[in-house]
Amino acid sequence: MKSNPTAHDVARLAGVSQSAVSRAFTEGASVAPATRERILAAARELGYRPNAIARTLITRRSRIVGLVMSYLENQFYPLVIERLSQALQRDGYHVLLFISETADADAILADILQYQVDGIVMASTTLSSGLAHDCAEAGIPVVLFNRVAQLGAMGRFSTSSVTSQNREGGRLVGEMLVRTGHRRIAWLAGQENASTSLDREAGLCEALADAGLSLHARGVGRYDFNEARRAVMELFADPADRPDALFAANDHMAIAALETLRADLGLRVPEDVSVVGFDNVPQAAWPSFALTTVQQDVDSMVEATRNLLFEQIEGEVMARSETVPCVLVERATVQARRN
Amino acid sequence: MKSNPTAHDVARLAGVSQSAVSRAFTEGASVAPATRERILAAARELGYRPNAIARTLITRRSRIVGLVMSYLENQFYPLVIERLSQALQRDGYHVLLFISETADADAILADILQYQVDGIVMASTTLSSGLAHDCAEAGIPVVLFNRVAQLGAMGRFSTSSVTSQNREGGRLVGEMLVRTGHRRIAWLAGQENASTSLDREAGLCEALADAGLSLHARGVGRYDFNEARRAVMELFADPADRPDALFAANDHMAIAALETLRADLGLRVPEDVSVVGFDNVPQAAWPSFALTTVQQDVDSMVEATRNLLFEQIEGEVMARSETVPCVLVERATVQARRN
């Protein structure tokens, strides 16, 4: 295990100063083309690669972004990891990943901070106001992905966020369900305090109110597959008072609902009940599900995240929230009812 | 954006030297308890956190592990990310993530190397022998996850790996299929050069040979959902010569097969054809699929990876390959045939 060659080794071999070596590897630094060639050749010979850690120490730019996630079972998040990581790689950035199952996102973040990350993306977790304060103090941009800052006591340290237009998405579904003659519409919530769930529900309820309707029933699945199945069993327990449509706060739960409706309750979708989800994960398109859903535009969300991050890393711009439109994708789980 | 407090700031406030501050934050360093208390208090007051980058420079231990993946659509990989990342976090390590869609894993790895990672895990990608050489030279342990080193020209730089007992897994399926009376067994391969696909196929063929049988047909799905669907269409194109069982190299393709068989070919599973997968991803258990499959024990694989990594980081131990047993999980996609 011999240690890596350093800029000094290269300098010696190329017959230049160590500073010259550094310049040869720095975009736009002033080096004579011939010198640079000689240095690069020497570097190649020794297998030299600049030490990014040493560079970070002095430039105070690690080109690392911390990504905090809590669970990957919902296929939407692997997609986010994939796209975000690729987008960042294109800019020469890298993703330091943190999985926080429990609520100790704070301990984990304290950890991240030690690594001098240039920014933090929080998906499927929220930042405590204490840490939000620390990040703001330290000038580390934070963007909340698919969730919105909770304004707590320390609400003034506002954090950037990117979300879909969840309320509009919920409204779209509500309007479509009303238009197709549904009258007993049930809502399957995610986490009770998640902005995504809250906003989608608000949109749905608005659309219902416009039609003089209100929620027929309401269950809570906490964005969990098994919780969702349990909630659906309850929602459909009374055969005399069944919903004619179920709108789930995400596809993951909508699929759980589909499975439960068919396998456990012996109901047909869409003949007996219509089902709608949110996200448009890859499985929603599988023939077994053919789920009608609202598409979250991952690419646009990732792009917005990248931009928000970089504009804050580069400048001193304030936190800002961005919102991405979403569209209804109609497949086969909704059927018009005649009343 | 004021910059973070340093050990010097803390030292000044606590009235000690900067070295003392460093010791207060170093496990087992010799500091008087009272001094340490005073320092910790000062640090808390200033919001000081040791700079992990500076520490890395001097200790030559980044506590960062590079994880290289190529695509996350197959649910098996998000599971791996989640478990591996959690296991490493428990040891105070962090995961730097790299998504390499194309074959330019080399460029990406060169990138990782700059970050002075303490080790590298390669999943769903293989390491070129050139880079394997570099890593060995630099003393950076590499472990291949779910794939095995290709012995090329530079084969002497062997790389550690952890895999399931793929051949045995394939054999298990072959024996079960034979035992249940199947005679026209088709194989749906993954990537043609992937050790997982090759080994599982070899195991299957062994079991068939033992029964005096051989493969009835063979398709290639390249571990891709749509490729798999296409391959299944071909495999079942001739109604007069249909396989009575299909074994896919992973669940992702087995599910694709299920969808195609039912939705496009109007066949019933298991009545018309039996289907078996490999991995036991969460979806395999969903009622719509109830897929019979071979379970890869992710937790044991992750544990083995962690151990292999650490024994190499700590000592000078040689590369080693570890193999994890797998078991057949029988669900509802296989039906006995009477001939």
Added chain:
DNA sequence: CTGAAAGCGCTTACAG
């Protein structure tokens, strides 16, 4: 265009 020097924020022998 190039080199000598200072310094990024730490850890770690070395004395005391």
Added chain:
DNA sequence: CTGAAAGCGCTTACAG
């Protein structure tokens, strides 16, 4: 137990 000093591998003014 504690401090002064050297040094990890770089970048970046500053002179020339």
